[in-house]
Amino acid sequence: xxxxxxxxxxxxxxxxxxxxxxxxxxxxxxxxxxxxxxxxxxxxxxxxxxxxxxxxxxxxxxxxxxxxxxxxxxxxxxxxxxxxxxxxxxxxxxxxxxxxxxxxxxxxxxxxxxxxxxxxxxxxxxxxxxxxxxxxxxxxxxxxxxxxxxxxxxxxxxxxxxxxxxxxxxxxxxxxxxxxxxxxxxxxxxxxxxxxxxxxxxxxxxxxxxxxxxxxxxxxxxxxxxxxxxxxxxxxxxxxxxxxxxxxxxxxxxxxxxxxxxxxxxxxxxxxxxxxxxxxxxxxxxxxxxxxxxxxxxxxxxxxxxxxx
Amino acid sequence: xxxxxxxxxxxxxxxxxxxxxxxxxxxxxxxxxxxxxxxxxxxxxxxxxxxxxxxxxxxxxxxxxxxxxxxxxxxxxxxxxxxxxxxxxxxxxxxxxxxxxxxxxxxxxxxxxxxxxxxxxxxxxxxxxxxxxxxxxxxxxxxxxxxxxxxxxxxxxxxxxxxxxxxxxxxxxxxxxxxxxxxxxxxxxxxxxxxxxxxxxxxxxxxxxxxxxxxxxxxxxxxxxxxxxxxxxxxxxxxxxxxxxxxxxxxxxxxxxxxxxxxxxxxxxxxxxxxxxxxxx
Numbered sequence: 001x002x003x004x005x006x007x008x009x010x011x012x013x014x015x016x017x018x019x020x021x022x023x024x025x026x027x028x029x030x031x032x033x034x035x036x037x038x039x040x041x042x043x044x045x046x047x048x049x050x051x052x053x054x055x056x057x058x059x060x061x062x063x064x065x066x067x068x069x070x071x072x073x074x075x076x077x078x079x080x081x082x083x084x085x086x087x088x089x090x091x092x093x094x095x096x097x098x099x100x101x102x103x104x105x106x107x108x109x110x111x112x113x114x115x116x117x118x119x120x121x122x123x124x125x126x127x128x129x130x131x132x133x134x135x136x137x138x139x140x141x142x143x144x145x146x147x148x149x150x151x152x153x154x155x156x157x158x159x160x161x162x163x164x165x166x167x168x169x170x171x172x173x174x175x176x177x178x179x180x181x182x183x184x185x186x187x188x189x190x191x192x193x194x195x196x197x198x199x200x201x202x203x204x205x206x207x208x209x210x211x212x213x214x215x216x217x218x219x220x221x222x223x224x225x226x227x228x229x230x231x232x233x234x235x236x237x238x239x240x241x242x243x244x245x246x247x248x249x250x251x252x253x254x255x256x257x258x259x260x261x262x263x264x265x266x267x268x269x270x271x272x273x274x275x276x277x278x279x280x281x282x283x284x285x286x287x288x289x290x291x292x293x294x295x296x297x298x299x300x301x302x303x304x305x306x307x308x309x
Numbered sequence: 310x311x312x313x314x315x316x317x318x319x320x321x322x323x324x325x326x327x328x329x330x331x332x333x334x335x336x337x338x339x340x341x342x343x344x345x346x347x348x349x350x351x352x353x354x355x356x357x358x359x360x361x362x363x364x365x366x367x368x369x370x371x372x373x374x375x376x377x378x379x380x381x382x383x384x385x386x387x388x389x390x391x392x393x394x395x396x397x398x399x400x401x402x403x404x405x406x407x408x409x410x411x412x413x414x415x416x417x418x419x420x421x422x423x424x425x426x427x428x429x430x431x432x433x434x435x436x437x438x439x440x441x442x443x444x445x446x447x448x449x450x451x452x453x454x455x456x457x458x459x460x461x462x463x464x465x466x467x468x469x470x471x472x473x474x475x476x477x478x479x480x481x482x483x484x485x486x487x488x489x490x491x492x493x494x495x496x497x498x499x500x501x502x503x504x505x506x507x508x509x510x511x512x513x514x515x516x517x518x519x520x521x522x523x524x525x526x527x528x529x530x531x532x533x534x535x536x537x538x539x540x541x542x543x544x545x546x547x548x549x550x551x552x553x554x555x556x557x558x559x560x561x562x563x564x565x566x567x568x569x570x571x572x573x574x575x576x577x578x579x580x581x582x583x584x585x586x587x588x589x590x
Contacts, residue, residue: 025487026412029403032396033461034415040434040453041422048433104324107317119321121574122328128569129332130516132534133562136541137331140338140559146346148334148353179328232424240426243518247538250545263426270432271523283429290426 052281062277069281078259079282083289086261089170090238093177097234098227100178101185105223106215108186109193120190124183131180135244138176139164139251164252169245176244181237185230192226193219228301232294239290242267262286332566339363339560343553363560370557377529378536379564382515384447385532389454390511397457397510398503401464402495406477416465419458435523449524450532454514460506467502468495504579508572515569533565 055065073079108120126134142163144150153160163172196219204214220227242263249256258268262282270279330353337355338346342363345356367375404416434453435444443449472495480490496503518534525531528539537558544554573580 024409026403026407026409029407029491030400030415033400036396036452036455037419037422037458040456041425041430041458044430044433044437045425047437048429051433051436100324103320107320111314111317111321115318115321119325121577122325124573125328125332125570128512128573129566130518130534132516132518132538133566134331136537136558136562137335141331141334146338146555179331183328236424236426247518247541250542266432267519267523270435276432276436279432283426283432287426287429291424294424 048280048284051277052284054277056275056277065277069278070285072278073281073285078265079262079285082259082262082265083286086239086241087293089173089241090235093174093238094231094234096174097178097182097185098230100182101189101230102220102227104182104186105189105193106219108190109219110211110215120187124187126180126182127184127187129180131243132247134180135176135247138172138179139248142172143251164248164255166255169248169252169255173244173248176248177238181234185234188230189223189226192223196222228298231301232297235294235297236290239286239293335559335563335566339563341556343556346556346559360560363556364564366553367557367560367564374528375536375557375561375564378531378533381447381530382532382534382565383568385450385454385517385521386511386515388447388451389514390507392451392455393457393460393510393514394503394507396455397460397506398464398496398499400461401466402468402472402491402499404461404465405468406472406474406495419461422458423462431519431523438524444524445526445530447530450517450521450530453520454510454517457510457513460510463506463509464499464502468499471498471502501579504576508576508580511572512569533561537561537565 052069053065053067054062055069056062104119104123108116129137141147142149144160144162149163150160161168163169163175200218201214204218209217240263241261245256245260246264246267249260256264258272259265263286266279266282266286269275269282334353337353340358340360340363341356342359345359404412430453438444438449443452476494476498477490480494481487485493515532516534517532518538521530521532521535522538525535528536531539540554540558540561544558
């Protein structure tokens with residue numbers, strides 16, 4: 001109300017008019033993004049929510065089902081199995097990636113020279129390689145028919161484990177994902193480390209701190225917001241695990257079942273069995289779990305500062 | 310050189326070895342013919358040199374469908390990547406440099422949407438797209454690629470840090486319009502951030518697998534990852550014709566990873582600086 005009055009008052013015209021113009025311009029700058037955001041995020045999300053509340057039967061047609069699809073999803077052994085797998089996988093792969101990335105970043109922050117510059121690029125390299133191809137390359141390396149692992153083992157007269165067998169695929173995938181993403185996380189941590197004012201290290205050194213103490217007592221706490229960012233990103237990514245197992249499926253002799261991860265399950269339901277309603281409910285349930293895990297995590301780390309503060 | 314750096318350097322060498330092994334293997338395997346590939350010895354060393362022949366086979370196989378996929382990938386990556394960058398830079402600048410009613414709730418919504426599992430969107434997007442008849446067209450891949458809430462977040466942080474308000478006010482007092490101020494004053498200052506976002510969104514589109522896999526059914530529209538995925542399925546389900554196809558998959562993978570590696574190497578001073586600002590916030 002007060003605002004409308006000021007806007008119509010003529011005497012202060014120039015300042016107020018520029019201000020009002022700025023307000024409109026702000027909206028104009030974000031408008032193209034908002035259109036895309038509504039069309040490809042909000043609308044599909046709402047539509048998926050709507051789809052998930054209905055069921056489609058051959059005889060009965062489309063009927064309102066309320067939360068039946070969700071009750072079915074959380075009671076569905078296939079969904080639970082996939083969910084358990086991605087949760088277990090996240091619990092191992094995320095700490096592993098962060099340790100590799102953090103150690104590499106700390107070393108690269110300390111060592112200078114040609115080797116360090118070269119290593120920084122090499123460690124980051126897998127990020128520039130499509131996930132499909134990263135998974136394929138490792139699949140080839142694991143392959144008993146032309147991979148080196150089998151050949152080296154044969155040379156020593158032992159049998160190499162096939163890393164895509166039912167019992168080993170967890171480790172096979174663990175390696176692929178660590179290889180693919182650690183370098184990207186390393187660069188983020190490294191960039192944060194470079195941003196620290198190095199006079200702090202000088203002061204610590206004068207106080208008698210060792211290199212190790214400086215690394216763990218000063219550097220690591222100072223990049224904690226970058227670590228939280230990475231953790232959230234890799235959590236969101238890993239819970240949606242799809243591409244690597246999907247690509248390795250054909251060469252894994254049946255280790256990758258259609259319910260291997262919740263996303264693969266939703267994909268099969270939607271595009272092989274045309275169960276779009278139930279598939280939407282599975283996607284939404286997965287989204288809910290992602291949201292829940294990330295929220296719990298953010299509350300737990302709030303004191304250390306995070307992306308959202 | 311202080312002695313403690315010896316351990317650090319050995320560690321770096323070990324890491325380099327680990328991260329290079331698959332790429333090295335790919336390079337070596339690309340130079341082998343089917344016989345050399347399956348010979349059962351020396352997977353990590355050369356055995357004959359057939360790279361040129363393999364490339365010729367790759368580019369001519371099945372009426373040159375690989376070349377088509379390569380062209381599609383370039384088209385999707387450029388259209389999606391450039392479009393996404395333009396939209397995100399405008400939005401990031403708008404959020405950083407203008408105060409308007411509803412700015413904070415809208416930005417919170419955008420930030421929260423980073424948490425939405427993208428795959429939760431693919432299925433409903435598919436159904437919505439098929440309602441308007443866009444399924445199995447290039448638009449089904451390009452249009453959803455324009456969305457990147459993270460790029461908007463990155464550009465907001467970058468614009469706030471690199472464009473001083475005083476400079477914008479000075480330009481306005483000199484009579485420059487808002488758009489002109491943005492293009493002439495703000496954009497040059499934001500250049501490293503813009504290049505970072507451009508590179509990240511091109512990589513994302515180039516690497517995208519799930520979206521084109523669901524949206525496209527005719528193989529002539531496939532981008533590289535989906536095409537190579539198709540070849541893998543063919544090769545593993547068909548053991549007789551499979552051998553020669555594995556060679557094509559390997560040399561095709563090599564050709565697919567070269568462009569982005571070159572892009573990252575030539576633009577490294579930009580993206581390294583750009584990522585620094587994004588992660589410091």
